[in-house]
Amino acid sequence: MHATRRLPFTMAGHLMRSASGPGALIGGLLFVMMMLAIGSLGVGVASLDVAQTVAHWWRAEATIATLVLMELRVPRTLLALLVGGSLGLAGAALQGLLRNPLAEPGIIGVSSCAAFGAVIAFYSGASVLAPLALPLAGIAGALLAVVLLYALAGREASTLTLILAGVAINGFAAAATALALNLSPNPFAVTEIVFWMMGSLADRSTAHLQLAAPLMLIGCALLLTSGRMLDALTLGEDTAASLGVRVGRQRLLLVLGTALAVGSGVAVTGAVGFVGLVAPHLMRPWVGHRPSQLLIVSALAGAVLVLAADIAIRLITIGPELKLGVVTALIGAPFFLVLVMRLRRQTI
Amino acid sequence: MRISADAITVVAGTATLLNDVTVAAERGQLLGIVGPNGAGKSTLLRVLAGLRNSARGDTWYDGRPRSSFAPQQFARALSYLAQRGPVAWPLTVERLVALGRLPYAPTWGVKDTQGDAQISDALRDTDTSHLRERVVDTLSGGELARVMLARALAVGGSALLADEPVAALDPYHQLQVMEILRARADAGHTVVVVLHEITLAARFCDRLILLDAGRVAATGLPTEVLTDQNLHATYRVTALRGEHDGASYLLPWRTD
Numbered sequence: 079m080h081a082t083r084r085l086p087f088t089m090a091g092h093l094m095r096s097a098s099g100p101g102a103l104i105g106g107l108l109f110v111m112m113m114l115a116i117g118s119l120g121v122g123v124a125s126l127d128v129a130q131t132v133a134h135w136w137r138a139e140a141t142i143a144t145l146v147l148m149e150l151r152v153p154r155t156l157l158a159l160l161v162g163g164s165l166g167l168a169g170a171a172l173q174g175l176l177r178n179p180l181a182e183p184g185i186i187g188v189s190s191c192a193a194f195g196a197v198i199a200f201y202s203g204a205s206v207l208a209p210l211a212l213p214l215a216g217i218a219g220a221l222l223a224v225v226l227l228y229a230l231a232g233r234e235a236s237t238l239t240l241i242l243a244g245v246a247i248n249g250f251a252a253a254a255t256a257l258a259l260n261l262s263p264n265p266f267a268v269t270e271i272v273f274w275m276m277g278s279l280a281d282r283s284t285a286h287l288q289l290a291a292p293l294m295l296i297g298c299a300l301l302l303t304s305g306r307m308l309d310a311l312t313l314g315e316d317t318a319a320s321l322g323v324r325v326g327r328q329r330l331l332l333v334l335g336t337a338l339a340v341g342s343g344v345a346v347t348g349a350v351g352f353v354g355l356v357a358p359h360l361m362r363p364w365v366g367h368r369p370s371q372l373l374i375v376s377a378l379a380g381a382v383l384v385l386a387a388d389i390a391i392r393l394i395t396i397g398p399e400l401k402l403g404v405v406t407a408l409i410g411a412p413f414f415l416v417l418v419m420r421l422r423r424q425t426i
Numbered sequence: 427m428r429i430s431a432d433a434i435t436v437v438a439g440t441a442t443l444l445n446d447v448t449v450a451a452e453r454g455q456l457l458g459i460v461g462p463n464g465a466g467k468s469t470l471l472r473v474l475a476g477l478r479n480s481a482r483g484d485t486w487y488d489g490r491p492r493s494s495f496a497p498q499q500f501a502r503a504l505s506y507l508a509q510r511g512p513v514a515w516p517l518t519v520e521r522l523v524a525l526g527r528l529p530y531a532p533t534w535g536v537k538d539t540q541g542d543a544q545i546s547d548a549l550r551d552t553d554t555s556h557l558r559e560r561v562v563d564t565l566s567g568g569e570l571a572r573v574m575l576a577r578a579l580a581v582g583g584s585a586l587l588a589d590e591p592v593a594a595l596d597p598y599h600q601l602q603v604m605e606i607l608r609a610r611a612d613a614g615h616t617v618v619v620v621l622h623e624i625t626l627a628a629r630f631c632d633r634l635i636l637l638d639a640g641r642v643a644a645t646g647l648p649t650e651v652l653t654d655q656n657l658h659a660t661y662r663v664t665a666l667r668g669e670h671d672g673a674s675y676l677l678p679w680r681t682d
Contacts, residue, residue: 177514310528312514313577316477320508321581322501322529367515 100365100375107378111159114385118155119147121392153287154279158385160287160294161279161347162357164339166380167373169354170361171301171332174308174369176237179362182355183340186240186333187223187247192344193275194251194258195219200271201258213289213345220341223247224333233326236315277348277403279388290342297339298377304332305370312369350403352410353380359417427488427503427585427616428453429474434483436469436640443469444480445640451585451618456611458631459620460651462661465637467620468509468589474618475506475587501529505581509589509620511574519557519565519573523548526580540582548579551606553599567594575603585616592623604630624661628652628676636660649674658682 120128126143135144168183176185183189199205199215228235230243255275262268307328310318318325340354357380358372365371387405394400430450436443444466451457451474459467472478473485476492485492492500505526513522523545530538549555552572562570575591588607592600600623608630611617621627627634627648634651636644638660644651657665657678666679 306528306531309525312517312522313511313525313574314508314514316472316475316508317506317511319477320475320501320504320506321525322498324497362515366521367517368521369515 100371103361103364103375104378107375107382111378111382111385114382114389115155115159118158118385118389119151121389122146122151123392149284150281153282153284154388155385156291157282157287157347158279158388159381160291161343161350162353162381162384163377164294164298164343164380165350165354165384166357167298167301167377168336168340169380170358170369170372170376171304171308172336172354173358174304174311174372175329175332176241177311178237178241179359180355181241182352183336184248184349184351184354186227186244186336187251188220188337188341189344189349190248190251190255191223191226192216192220192341193349194255195222196274196345196348197255197258197271200267200274201262209283210285210289213286213342216345217290217293217338217342219251220337220345223251223341224337227333228330233330235329273401274348275403276401277350277406278399278401279347280399282346286346290346293338293342297335297337297342300331300335301339302373304328304335305373307332308369308373348401348403350384351407352414353383353406356410356413357383427583429485429487429504429585429616429618431470431474431480431485432483434470434473434480434485436466436473436478437481443640444473444637446483447635447637447640447642448483449474449635449642449645451616452633453584453616454611454614455632456607456617456619456630458627458634458648459618459637460622460624460627460634461637461643464639465660466640467637470635470637471506471587471589471618471620475504476500477506498529501583502581503583504585504587505578505583507575507578507586507588507591510593513562513570516561516563519549519554519560519562519576520545522562522573523576523580526577526582529581544580544582545576548576551579552576553602568596568599571595572599572603575606579606579610584614585618586610587618589620590622591619592621592626600626624652624657624665625675625677629673652676 116128120126124146126146131143131147134141135148165183172181172183172185173179195215195218196212199212204211204215226247227240227243230246231239259268259271307318307323307325310321310323315325358376361375361379362372365375384406387409388402391400391402391405428451432448434444434447447470459470461467469478473480476485487495524541526548527538527541527544530541549558552575554569554572554576557565557569557573562573565573571591571594575588578586578588592603595603604626607617607619611632631648633646634648635642636651636656643660644656654664657663662682663678664680664682665676667674667676
């Protein structure tokens with residue numbers, strides 16, 4: 079962990095040290111995000127002229143193009159931004175809380191419990207009866223993870239206890255999910271569950287967005303209040319407490335925020351891996367490694383990454399559409415490998 | 427800020443870490459907590475800093491309980507320097523020291539007007555101004571220890587509690603740190619320091635509390651506490667004593 083400090087781009091550290099704050103960086107990321115968002119509206123099975131379609135929609139002319147734009151492309155784009163932003167933000171917050179650059183939002187078990195909740199909805203057939211049963215069950219799973227985490231680790235949990243409790247919850251949720259697949263009488267349900275767990279933004283409706291977005295935004299707001307605690311925790315919990323931070327309370331807010339932001343994301347899109355791990359890593363040198371400054375830029379980077387991956391999926395038109403989680407993992411894992419290789423070079 | 431602890435008992439599982447310890451840290455005084463390894467020195471310091479609850483006994487700050495202070499208010503009044511603080515991220519020295527100003531940063535970002543001056547003073551007092559732009563993981567152990575002290579000084583409160591601030595420092599910087607703590611006390615602050623170096627404790631502290639296995643073995647002036655008999659009973663050493671320029675000194679010399 080110690081050696082990771084010199085990771086990755088030492089140039090970035092030199093450049094940013096003279097700058098006053100991450101203002102320019104935030105501006106740049108917002109610009110890239112806007113460009114991608116506009117591009118995202120135009121890319122898909124049906125090609126459409128974004129400017130013209132928006133003009134039609136503005137004049138309330140209902141065409142197939144405006145329907146595609148407003149019912150498919152806009153929710154998909156917004157969902158990509160929200161899911162990516164939540165993952166990036168939660169990843170930065172958890173890495174700061176656990177003081178470990180290898181932490182990712184799934185480490186405390188919220189993602190796997192949300193996935194398990196969704197699987198239960200599939201398995202019981204509730205997802206067929208009511209379309210929103212799936213995300214609701216996922217969100218319930220994520221909140222169950224928080225309850226389990228605090229029941230296992232206690233309110234005054236140390237970092238290590240939190241990680242270990244998370245490992246236990248992850249293991250249990252994975253086992254329960256496997257059990258559901260194992261016992262499933264219906265092979266179609268199994269296929270559906272497996273595909274769903276790969277993570278995707280395709281065919282999510284406005285109703286999904288309306289259900290998940292408020293919860294994700296509340297979660298993100300909770301996470302954004304953790305900056306002071308994360309800065310103070312740089313020097314350990316005792317020092318943080320001596321600096322006036324209520325560590326126990328703030329930690330609970332952070333865990334709840336992660337459950338709401340990431341859990342409701344997973345509940346709607348399935349698992350999207352590596353974004354929460356990679357986004358904070360990419361951005362950390364650019365903010366001088368300050369945990370509080372990392373939160374917003376990491377959220378923006380996460381949004382950019384997920385949106386870019388989703389656009390790539392729609393541009394690659396071979397065979398069945400690739401799943402988002404598959405693409406982020408395919409790009410994320412080699413990227414992580416590069417980080418490890420840099421680390422090895424620098425420690426020799 | 428006057429800090430007093432009254433009949434403190436701290437238990438962890440079945441072990442009693444502190445047993446009926448009473449101590450007071452006065453304004454303008456440098457109080458040393460001494461004793462052999464495992465005597466409960468750090469535990470007592472954490473109780474005094476309000477970081478650890480005691481099973482029995484109360485701690486008072488200017489006669490008020492800890493709970494009567496708002497967290498930020500308390501954090502501004504009392505600064506705590508942890509033993510061997512690990513630094514989780516490779517911050518620059520300046521940003522690390524600036525963490526000492528966190529109690530002054532309201533949640534919605536109002537400017538801390540004295541912050542820059544306090545940070546500069548803390549860097550100058552600890553002889554670390556030249557390290558300002560360095561990243562903390564490139565510092566030597568001694569440099570890091572002084573930067574951590576600068577972080578605690580940057581809080582600028584009326585009480586400073588330091589856990590082994592001179593461990594891992596060379597003689598020059600050991601003396602320098604003790605002189606900084608001495609100067610703080612002379613300026614009217616309440617300073618409490620955990621020390622292993624009884625030579626420094628005898629020379630710089632106004633009062634000492636000698637702990638042994640969680641109990642108070644002796645308390646009072648350094649000459650009353652670090653007697654041959656007490657050193658033998660707690661540290662199991664014999665000290666060499668002498669005088670220089672009218673001040674007496676002692677040096678741990680051999681094991682008993």
